[in-house]
Ligand SMILES: NC(=O)C1=CN([C@@H]2O[C@H](COP(=O)(O)OP(=O)(O)OC[C@H]3O[C@@H](n4cnc5c(N)ncnc54)[C@H](OP(=O)(O)O)[C@@H]3O)[C@@H](O)[C@H]2O)C=CC1
């Protein structure tokens with residue numbers, strides 16, 4: 001498959017380029033970054049000291065040279081790239097987080113034209129953790145206060161992380177609730193006692209933390225903690241390439257990593 005990478009000079013973009021260079025079944029044909037990026041015109045593998053023969057460009061019509069785009073950028077960038085994917089009939093793996101409801105609706109609409117995998121976390125371990133959380137929430141559906149904690153590097157721009165939101169939504173759904181109706185996004189000052197059935201969120205940003213998530217089920221006299229800790233972005237890149245291969249068999253439709261891992 002011919003692969004395009006968006007945000008080619010970003011943390012995930014570079015990780016994906018490194019992963020693709022070692023894959024005999026995948027060929028890097030397009031590397032995108034945004035207009036004004038200092039990376040435009042450089043070889044996509046320059047950071048590896050490897051010549052891919054693909055120059056980083058801001059020209060979205062370059063997507064005509066790809067079968068599938070892998071996009072880890074920002075919501076506004078991803079939505080622009082997605083329009084170009086629809087124009088050129090290119091499939092898309094979206095790892096970007098922080099979309100508004102309107103952004104998510106635009107992804108849903110695009111999936112009627114091209115096949116899309118959209119997931120806030122591509123790692124196998126996190127997706128297994130979501131299954132564990134569903135089971136825990138069903139077992140611990142009364143008498144337990146749920147709190148979601150996440151920690152990421154100092155450059156992350158959205159909060160809570162897409163993964164923390166997915167974890168909260170998994171627990172809320174197991175309890176027959178919508179996350180927006182039960183989420184306590186922040187606490188400060190005289191908050192009053194904690195509400196039963198609410199799901200609290202707390203966020204740490206610092207240093208080079210790749211991504212830690214813990215969901216606490218706090219009962220009386222006991223506490224259960226379900227944690228996942230990432231020590232390398234390689235797991236996100238490898239999961240993304242599994243998603244690319246999954247899309248090879250799809251023409252259109254919206255899928256997530258649970259679909260990919262179940263196939
Ligand atoms: N689903 C998953 O498994 C994972 C998801 N993520 C998500 O992926 C996204 C990117 O993360 P990360 O790689 O760490 O971020 P980086 O900031 O390192 O990289 C983002 C890249 O996208 C570019 N970019 C920024 N804005 C735009 C835009 N409007 N249009 C086009 N390109 C743009 C940046 O260019 P410039 O540097 O010039 O701004 C940069 O090259 C985040 O939303 C993050 O939460 C991250 C890891 C795993």
Ligand SMILES: O=C(O)C1=N[C@H](C(=O)O)C[C@H](O)C1
Pocket residue numbers: 097120121152156160161162163164210211212
């Ligand atoms: O920005 C990051 O780094 C990450 N973002 C994703 C998220 O928001 O959940 C996935 C992972 O935690 C790393």
